Amino acid sequence: MSGRLLWLTIVFVMMASILIFMPSIAGMRMNWLRDRLDTAAAAGIVIDGLQPAELPRAVQNDTLLATGTKVIALRKDGTSRLLAATDTQPQIDEVYDVAHTTMLASMRDALDTLFFGGDRIMRVYGPVGESDMVIELVMTDKALRLDMWKYSKTMFLLSFLISLITAVLIFFAINRMMILPIRRLTHSMQLFSEKPQDPERIFEADGSRGELAVAGRHLASMQTELQRTLKQQKNLVDLGLAVSKINHDMRNILASAQLMSDRLTDVEDPMVRSFAPKLLRTIDRAVGYTNEVLAYGQASEAAPRRRRVRLSDLCQDVREMLAIDPDAGIEFVEQIAPEVEVDCDSEQIFRVIHNLCRNAVQALLAFDPEDQSMVRRVTLSAHRVGSVVAITVDDTGPGMPRKARENLFSAFRGSARSGGTGLGLVIARELVLAHGGTIALVEKPGPGTQFRVEIPDRPVSLDDYRVRA
Numbered sequence: 001m002s003g004r005l006l007w008l009t010i011v012f013v014m015m016a017s018i019l020i021f022m023p024s025i026a027g028m029r030m031n032w033l034r035d036r037l038d039t040a041a042a043a044g045i046v047i048d049g050l051q052p053a054e055l056p057r058a059v060q061n062d063t064l065l066a067t068g069t070k071v072i073a074l075r076k077d078g079t080s081r082l083l084a085a086t087d088t089q090p091q092i093d094e095v096y097d098v099a100h101t102t103m104l105a106s107m108r109d110a111l112d113t114l115f116f117g118g119d120r121i122m123r124v125y126g127p128v129g130e131s132d133m134v135i136e137l138v139m140t141d142k143a144l145r146l147d148m149w150k151y152s153k154t155m156f157l158l159s160f161l162i163s164l165i166t167a168v169l170i171f172f173a174i175n176r177m178m179i180l181p182i183r184r185l186t187h188s189m190q191l192f193s194e195k196p197q198d199p200e201r202i203f204e205a206d207g208s209r210g211e212l213a214v215a216g217r218h219l220a221s222m223q224t225e226l227q228r229t230l231k232q233q234k235n236l237v238d239l240g241l242a243v244s245k246i247n248h249d250m251r252n253i254l255a256s257a258q259l260m261s262d263r264l265t266d267v268e269d270p271m272v273r274s275f276a277p278k279l280l281r282t283i284d285r286a287v288g289y290t291n292e293v294l295a296y297g298q299a300s301e302a303a304p305r306r307r308r309v310r311l312s313d314l315c316q317d318v319r320e321m322l323a324i325d326p327d328a329g330i331e332f333v334e335q336i337a338p339e340v341e342v343d344c345d346s347e348q349i350f351r352v353i354h355n356l357c358r359n360a361v362q363a364l365l366a367f368d369p370e371d372q373s374m375v376r377r378v379t380l381s382a383h384r385v386g387s388v389v390a391i392t393v394d395d396t397g398p399g400m401p402r403k404a405r406e407n408l409f410s411a412f413r414g415s416a417r418s419g420g421t422g423l424g425l426v427i428a429r430e431l432v433l434a435h436g437g438t439i440a441l442v443e444k445p446g447p448g449t450q451f452r453v454e455i456p457d458r459p460v461s462l463d464d465y466r467v468r469a
Contacts, residue, residue: 009170013163021155026106028151032144033098033124040067041128041135044074047083060084070121071138074128080136090121090138100124110246114148117141181212185219192223196230282321304345304434306458311382311389312336318354318380322361328376328426330364332357335381340381342389343457349429352439353380354450355395355424363397363449387457392442394450400441408441 004429043063063084064070072084096109118141125136188203202223207218315334324330342349357378364376379394400408409429432439437455444450 007167009167010160010163011333013165013166014159017155017159017371021152021397022107022111024155024206025114025152026103026110027145029110029148030098030101033096033448034126036067036069036137036139037098037124037126037135039129040072041133044065044072044083044135045128047072048074048076048081052458067137068143069137069139071136073136074136075125075136076132077364090155092138093120093124094122094393096122096124096143098124113145114152117145133450140210150356162202174259177210178212181216182211185212185216188219188223196223196227197234202227239351285405291421304348306345307339307341307433308343309346309349310338311340311342311391312338314342315353315380315382317350321354322357324361328365330361331377333377333379335379337383340382340384340389342391342455344455349432349455352428352431352453353391353393355428359424360393360395360397360449363395366398389455389457391453391455392450393453394444394448396446396448400449405441 032173043066047063063072064086067375069084070086070090071082073080074080075081101109120141121138122134123138123140125134127133128135191201192203203216203220205220206213233346312334316334319332319334323330324332357380360378364378367376375396377396380392381394382389383389384390409425429439431451432455433457437453439451439453442450442452
């Protein structure tokens with residue numbers, strides 16, 4: 001690229017020099033003709049002062065040789081006098097009036113003389129100073145053409161030297177300002193692509209304000225983010241492998257526990273009979289979770305099996321699953337009417353609500369239990385508006401940190417607790433989106449955190465409506 005830039009600069013400067021060469025060579029030609037006219041005019045005035053005597057032939061020849069002409073004539077007071085001439089009258093090929101020639105005509109005549117002249121006889125005339133006299137010359141254009149070629153060669157060499165110096169200066173300037181930074185960027189990309197997990201291969205950007213410096217800072221930021229993402233993906237792969245190993249043994253343990261729990265239904269003890277159904281449901285859920293762990297490891301959740309579910313019963317199971325210690329001083333408030341039903345997969349929505357409530361309880365447990373001024377309350381409410389059920393989980397805890405808000409639904413980055421993974425909200429969001437709903441953090445004036453989950457009913461097809469009707 002730098003070599004091409006050097007040659008392009010030379011070519012462009014030479015093209016500019018060619019544009020300058022056209023009026024320059026035309027000006028050189030006109031100055032050459034004026035010099036000849038001025039020289040002939042000085043000799044002609046002297047000769048004119050000698051009239052009526054006629055110059056000897058030898059003096060005329062010397063005068064013509066000195067001025068490089070064949071004929072010298074002077075027009076004065078409306079008459080023309082032949083001052084010096086050769087023995088033979090030459091045939092005139094071109095006539096030039098140096099006093100009334102335009103720039104375009106002068107450039108055209110200069111190119112014509114330069115490329116096609118050399119053996120032509122031309123008649124040139126022009127005024128003598130500020131007087132009304134006109135000097136006329138007849139000469140060949142051979143000497144003129146030779147001088148024009150010498151001038152052209154000098155112009156070409158000078159233009160080439162200027163273009164070369166200019167190109168070298170531009171080359172070094174652009175090479176320092178553009179080529180070297182671009183090479184650094186390209187080299188950094190190549191090194192990073194070979195081993196993206198190596199922190200030493202992240203591009204080191206400077207603090208300048210140029211466009212390439214800004215690009216370098218964006219590249220460094222992108223490489224850092226990509227490296228963090230790759231690390232998180234590696235963690236997920238390692239986690240999936242570990243969970244897969246644990247899942248095999250866990251299913252066997254839960255299956256044994258499920259078999260033993262089934263026998264509790266035959267025990268006559270009233271307390272055992274009251275706890276046995278809850279224990280069985282809990283173990284069934286645990287078995288279901290272990291079967292779905294691999295699905296999450298493959299970044300997919302099972303499609304929801306939707307049906308009408310009474311939300312108050314579902315939330316009662318959540319409360320029992322939380323098993324809040326009475327000594328913790330945490331109040332769990334349910335504000336759900338018995339008639340509120342939600343069209344959902346009960347197990348998946350149970351996981352969503354249980355995750356949000358568990359996060360709220362853990363945030364409240366972080367406070368000192370001896371602090372009596374602190375209100376510890378988790379409020380679970382729901383209401384239906386048309387075909388959408390809105391579920392709200394509100395707590396009076398410390399609220400979410402700024403970093404957790406910025407990465408709310410990002411795995412390994414959106415956790416509000418030290419040591420948390422942030423996977424809970426990621427899973428909850430995936431389950432809610434599978435229902436066609438939304439989950440969002442709601443801004444509230446007071447302390448605490450509030451999440452709202454909205455689950456819409458499934459649209460009813462026209463055929464189903466007709467069957468029901």
